[in-house]
Amino acid sequence: MSNLPDTGNTFSNPVIPGFHPDPSICRVGDDYYLACSSFEYFPGVPLFHSRDLVHWTQIGNALDRPSQLHLPRETPASGGIYAPTLRHHDGRFWLIVTNVSGDGNLLFTATDPAGPWSEPVRLPGVHGIDPDLAWDDDGTCWCTTAGVAQIRIDPHTGETLGTSHRLWSGTPGAKAPEAPHLHRIGDHWYLLIAEGGTERCHGVSIARGPTPTGPFEPCPANPILTHRGTDHPIQNTGHADLVQGPDGSWWMVLLGVRPGGGTPGWHVLGRETYLAPVTWTDGWPVVGEVSLTMPAPAWPLLPPAIAPEVRDDFDTSELAPHWVSLRHRSAEDCTTKERPGWLTLRARGGSLDEPDVTFVGRRQQHVACRVRTLLDAADGHGGLAVRLDEQHHYSVEVSSGQVRVRARIGPLSTIVASRPAPAGPVVLRAETEVVRAAHGPLAGPDTVTLGCEEPDGTFTALASLDGRYLSTEVAGGFTGRVLGMYASADSAHFDWFDYEPLDD
Numbered sequence: 404m405s406n407l408p409d410t411g412n413t414f415s416n417p418v419i420p421g422f423h424p425d426p427s428i429c430r431v432g433d434d435y436y437l438a439c440s441s442f443e444y445f446p447g448v449p450l451f452h453s454r455d456l457v458h459w460t461q462i463g464n465a466l467d468r469p470s471q472l473h474l475p476r477e478t479p480a481s482g483g484i485y486a487p488t489l490r491h492h493d494g495r496f497w498l499i500v501t502n503v504s505g506d507g508n509l510l511f512t513a514t515d516p517a518g519p520w521s522e523p524v525r526l527p528g529v530h531g532i533d534p535d536l537a538w539d540d541d542g543t544c545w546c547t548t549a550g551v552a553q554i555r556i557d558p559h560t561g562e563t564l565g566t567s568h569r570l571w572s573g574t575p576g577a578k579a580p581e582a583p584h585l586h587r588i589g590d591h592w593y594l595l596i597a598e599g600g601t602e603r604c605h606g607v608s609i610a611r612g613p614t615p616t617g618p619f620e621p622c623p624a625n626p627i628l629t630h631r632g633t634d635h636p637i638q639n640t641g642h643a644d645l646v647q648g649p650d651g652s653w654w655m656v657l658l659g660v661r662p663g664g665g666t667p668g669w670h671v672l673g674r675e676t677y678l679a680p681v682t683w684t685d686g687w688p689v690v691g692e693v694s695l696t697m698p699a700p701a702w703p704l705l706p707p708a709i710a711p712e713v714r715d716d717f718d719t720s721e722l723a724p725h726w727v728s729l730r731h732r733s734a735e736d737c738t739t740k741e742r743p744g745w746l747t748l749r750a751r752g753g754s755l756d757e758p759d760v761t762f763v764g765r766r767q768q769h770v771a772c773r774v775r776t777l778l779d780a781a782d783g784h785g786g787l788a789v790r791l792d793e794q795h796h797y798s799v800e801v802s803s804g805q806v807r808v809r810a811r812i813g814p815l816s817t818i819v820a821s822r823p824a825p826a827g828p829v830v831l832r833a834e835t836e837v838v839r840a841a842h843g844p845l846a847g848p849d850t851v852t853l854g855c856e857e858p859d860g861t862f863t864a865l866a867s868l869d870g871r872y873l874s875t876e877v878a879g880g881f882t883g884r885v886l887g888m889y890a891s892a893d894s895a896h897f898d899w900f901d902y903e904p905l906d907d
């Protein structure tokens with residue numbers, strides 16, 4: 404254990420913006436790896452790599468085949484894949500997750516975290532979400548779940564050995580003790596948990612004991628992290644994991660949200676991944692407030708040599724790992740091979756209101772951003788969507804010679820604006836703009852403007868809509884906005900897609 408030297412340098416939070424909750428982290432030599440939840444999206448469990456803990460690059464998705472990730476049509480929004488634990492043990496990477504919409508707890512291994520990951524090992528005897536994996540010195544593997552309960556497992560077969568026992572119920576009076584992670588640090592085993600629920604009361608607490616099975620003594624300073632009851636710009640802080648740097652310093656990754664639009668605020672990007680330094684007092688970890696700017700690690704920061712490209716031209720046969728679909732994706736309904744240099748989507752369900760709409764999107768990662776796509780709808784209907792779930796989305800669609808903006812807000816669905824489509828392929832555009840001044844109860848966190856471009860490139864805005872209705876506070880659930888392309892009848896062809904952060 405060591406406390407942090409102050410280098411005077413800082414880094415910006417969130418370190419992985421956009422809907423990337425429930426981070427779990429491990430370090431192997433100079434490399435850090437991190438996994439997040441993915442819910443109803445396919446492929447699942449995005450995996451990130453970093454060499455400095457601050458700058459992260461997505462290197463893949465652990466669950467990228469139907470045999471690993473089965474999300475039936477009935478999978479509700481925010482169902483599917485919950486809360487991974489990622490560990491490196493015995494020369495391999497181990498990943499354990501819960502598919503709450505079918506297969507329960509599942510374990511995967513890989514020698515390279517970029518993949519391929521193994522077929523799933525099922526754990527029918529492990530009940531409860533948020534499974535953690537920890538190995539004792541003698542190789543005993545403990546699986547600890549929300550509650551907080553623990554059972555010994557054979558991680559190779561998924562067999563449970565013995566019976567489940569309760570480890571800790573968290574702080575008396577606090578709800579939802581969950582997200583356990585067990586770490587051996589010095590002479591103690593530390594049991595890190597989240598408490599209070601994943602909304603404004605969320606927090607992180609910790610207990611320690613002499614063995615991985617306890618008995619556990621709670622930290623007198625619990626919760627060691629919470630922003631509850633504050634007007635801090637980052638809220639809902641919780642669901643954390645710990646990692647040690649090569650210099651002995653300790654770091655916490657956790658989820659948090661950035662509500663906008665006044666009090667209580669609406670967050671639209673989902674739960675994002677934050678990083679915070681950890682110091683130690685009397686053998687207990689201390690985490691102060693998690694801020695948008697924080698003291699940097701003592702080692703050199705290594706921003707990526709090449710800034711992320713604004714445009715994806717769909718010139719490669721495989722889609723980049725940040726593109727996600729809903730519940731499944733098949734080569735028949737999503738391909739760059741039919742018309743080289745174009746992404747072709749073939750409608751399999753109906754509209755964005757349906758769970759099996761053919762959709763390819765990416766997480767909104769900046770509060771203010773612009774997305775554009777060139778759509779050829781000569782063979783069908785398709786469009787550009789700002790999506791939270793099946794019941795909360797805005798879209799601009801080309802169908803039957805018209806460009807239409809539609810808003811779906813809970814039980815209400817309406818065409819907000821329409822006009823004749825320009826001839827030939829059409830550039831569709833959506834952009835979000837932060838609402839600066841609070842205008843009483845009507846202030847949204849942002850506005851979402853949708854429209855199309857004229858042949859000369861000028862933008863015609865068809866509608867500017869209140870972003871609150873595409874926020875988690877309105878829609879509920881565990882995800883955030885995803886921006887993407889879809890086909891609603893026959894085939895829609897997309898030549899390119901731009902994602903451009905704007906100054907907020």
Ligand code: 6LW
Nearest residue numbers: 485486581582601642881
């Ligand atoms: C996850 C639970 C939680 O399983 O939300 O914030 C649930 N924490 O630990 C879904 O992400």
